[in-house]
Amino acid sequence: GENVEQHPSTLSVQEGxxxxxxxxxxxxxxxxxxxxxxxxxxxxxxxxxxxSNVGEKKDQxxxxxxxxxxxxxxxxxxxxxxxxSAVYFCAATGGGTSYGKLTFGQGTILxxxx
Amino acid sequence: NAxxxxxxxxxxxxxxxxxxxxxxxxxxxxxVYWYRQLPEEGLKFMVYLQKENIIDESGMPKxxxxxxxxxxxxxILRIQQVVRGDSAAYFCASSPGEGEAFFGQxxxxxxx
Numbered sequence: 001g002e003n004v005e006q007h008p009s010t011l012s013v014q015e016g017x018x019x020x021x022x023x024x025x026x027x028x029x030x031x032x033x034x035x036x037x038x039x040x041x042x043x044x045x046x047x048x049x050x051x052s053n054v055g056e057k058k059d060q061x062x063x064x065x066x067x068x069x070x071x072x073x074x075x076x077x078x079x080x081x082x083x084x085s086a087v088y089f090c091a092a093t094g095g096g097t098s099y100g101k102l103t104f105g106q107g108t109i110l111x112x113x114x
Numbered sequence: 115n116a117x118x119x120x121x122x123x124x125x126x127x128x129x130x131x132x133x134x135x136x137x138x139x140x141x142x143x144x145x146v147y148w149y150r151q152l153p154e155e156g157l158k159f160m161v162y163l164q165k166e167n168i169i170d171e172s173g174m175p176k177x178x179x180x181x182x183x184x185x186x187x188x189x190i191l192r193i194q195q196v197v198r199g200d201s202a203a204y205f206c207a208s209s210p211g212e213g214e215a216f217f218g219q220x221x222x223x224x225x226x
Contacts, residue, residue: 001172034214043205043217044157089156100147100207100215101170104156 002027004092006105014113019080021108023090024072030092032099033073038087080112118208118218126224133193135221139208146189148181151203163189196225
């Protein structure tokens, strides 16, 4: 089955800096890669996703890159703000009708210091 | 659109009791997924259901756990004879099929 590794486990940055979180996956058939943000005690919320037919996607301060050959994908947050502090999870799935059957990484605790 | 609704939000059970967790998917979504999140860990897939069918239960423990998604009503995750190790947050997600999954607020189960 799929295995997703996520690094770093914790990340501390100053407000305004950039943050980068990296994930690798094992199943070359995976073709859908979402990122979720989870605040303490709350639900995971989808913040951005990418499908295997593109290499990069951007939404305001958030961008995701995908390298299918190397089987890794990354989340980039620019101009970080304290409200970006949360746990971030990457995930991978084979897509099709199983877009919800996700294999998650272990999570990254991002702390943005004012 | 009310989103994915889970209830109860918090559930306390004594060891040996049964826990029933409910999930109503978003309107128009016919695919439901259950995940378990242990404290300070990531989410682990448990089961994938469509109406009246279990599609993939590869993440479900072999004993004491069952899930259903009847023709009418919410999806239910049932845990029989709960043990302390079952204490976790259980999240339900729904999708329209080929599209992103949206998560509910979760049910936090505490076994005492």
